[in-house]
Amino acid sequence: MDTDELPVVLPSTTNTSGLSISLHPLPILNISEHLTRLRLQTRSRVPFVLGALLGTQNGRDVEIVNTFELAVEDDGVTVDQGFLVTRKEQYKQVFPSLEFIGWYTVAERPTSRHIALHEQFTPYSSTPLLLVLQPSTVFAASADASGSLPLKAYEPTVEIRDRKTRSVFIEAPFSVETGEAERIAVDYAAKGGSAGTSLEAHLQTQRAAVKMLHDRILLLVKYVSDVIAGSATKDHATLRALSALIASLPASENKEFREEFDTEYEDVQLTAYLATLTKSANLLNDLVDKHVVLTSSRDERSGMGPRRRGMMGRPADFDRFH
């Protein structure tokens, strides 16, 4: 590979990116779809995939929300700038708050080829981020116990060495965030679209989430007991974070919070009560109808009519009193 060139990624121990990146599931699935499509069309395992990232940037917080594909000229290196600009404008019309944040590709790690591509994106954004999907980790070992996403994000920076500057990448950590509609849609797609609104399905989702929390808590407890027993190294940063976390429980003992919570609880229970009342009214109505059918005889029918209407009319009078 490039053993004769300096690596373009600076080691993460000496340099850390100051950005906090939030990645949404949609870009991840977009990249996956792009890769699958190109794989099918070009019939190669690792086709050249290139696309742009859209999102928002507020100071140090970057949120990557959407993506679109990019085209390269036939030499495989020059990005089709015209297409990039047109597509960017089209997306701006529909989602005016999103901006060009960076670009993505499929590779093991960034190489000098990616630096060359990076140069072409600098006119559009001062520090275009690079998001890389690593194909080998996905297909080689599905028994990968780490369970982490095969994606890495890089921030471009300049390295000064031997009085020469060159562009390099620093790996940046990212977290996954979702909006509510996105989360529901992703959940729905993950289950194959057959999730029901039944109580059971809802409880199962909650249970899965709580189980994850529980597993992680168990892991933390095990770590702390190992430290006490002396079998694990004390990491002060982690322990400090843990104690801060515990100090923040219970989450809220604020009186106002409790009041609001109780009000909401009561509102929901009131809705349930009203629903059962409506159901009872309907059942009663059905019962009365059937009773009428059973007990009405030829003579009394005309007499019963107006009386029945009078009885049913009374609820309307009650309303007027309120």
Add this chain to the structure above:
Amino acid sequence: MASSSSSQADIALKTFSLANDIKELSAQDEIFRFDPQENKRINNDRPWARDPHYFKVCKISAVALIKMAIHARSGVPYEIMGIMQGKVVGNALVVVDSFALPVQGTETRVNAQNEANEYMVQYVQGSERVSRLENAIGWYHSHPGYGCWLSGIDVNTQMQNQKFQDPFVAVVIDPNRTISAGKVDIGAFRTYPEGYTPPDAGGSEYQSIPLSKIEDFGVHANQYYPLDVQIFKSSLDAELLGLLWNKYWVNTLSQSALISNRAYAASQLADLHQKLTKAQTSIPSTRAPQPIVVDEKAVIKNKEDKKKDDSALFKAVKDSDKIAAEAQHGLIAQVLKDVIFSSRLSNGAPHVHASSSVGDVVDTTMAIG
């Protein structure tokens, strides 16, 4: 040394597959392949022109679904519109991708789609450049808060589409109901050509429609039929989704359906109130169904009539049950969080309190039915 020889065999296998480009794509990914010959053939053949009921299923890819859901939610309270790209496979319309159109629909704008035509043409042409070869196969729009069906204007638009741009499918998505129910509320429809009367289709599943829209719904309900919606994803998608769950489970706990959907819930209650007031006038005149003499022909006929005889109060009951059940689900989530994060530890008492409070809410939900 069996292990070293087997690992050597492993390495040999991997080298072999790498060298020979053996397709590791499973059969599930085949649907993503675009075959221009097949596409041309089926477009020339046009089997749907002969049978108005030709399409039975609408398959939507995970990516397209998520994009449409996000777009619909971002547009609330306006209706948004977009185009879907895909192809025909057998008697299914397959949607592979979607993109948004820069128009905002309101119920009175008939030609919203014409305005976006230029955008759409440019976008589809541009897509070819990045190997997205599929053609436009349909359009989608959102009905924020009032359900998935086609309004009068939608029906007209779709009939035009089916005349000039077939194959074309209409998809409607409701972002408010999606969030309140916790599952994606989406429907796919095909209209019948003018003058065609459908054979008596079985009654479709009841859905609650706000009073202001119910007339529009009823008048046109027979001019189109729904397609079965199925979601598909590639094997890579499935793997990534599994890994993603490890990250976004936090959001499942941190988001609250009750709080994010307050406006929608309030509007649902107001609408139910109106429906009940209206029902009040018709209730006195309800009659119980006549007792049936057991006679085979009569039994079958009466079963069909009974479907149409639901009184307005009965429908209101269904609506209220739905509203209450969804609110209860939201409440369960809240109570669970309260129990996990806010209870003070004190010797055994919290366990009793916790399980009883959650149990109460679950009982209420089950009682509503």
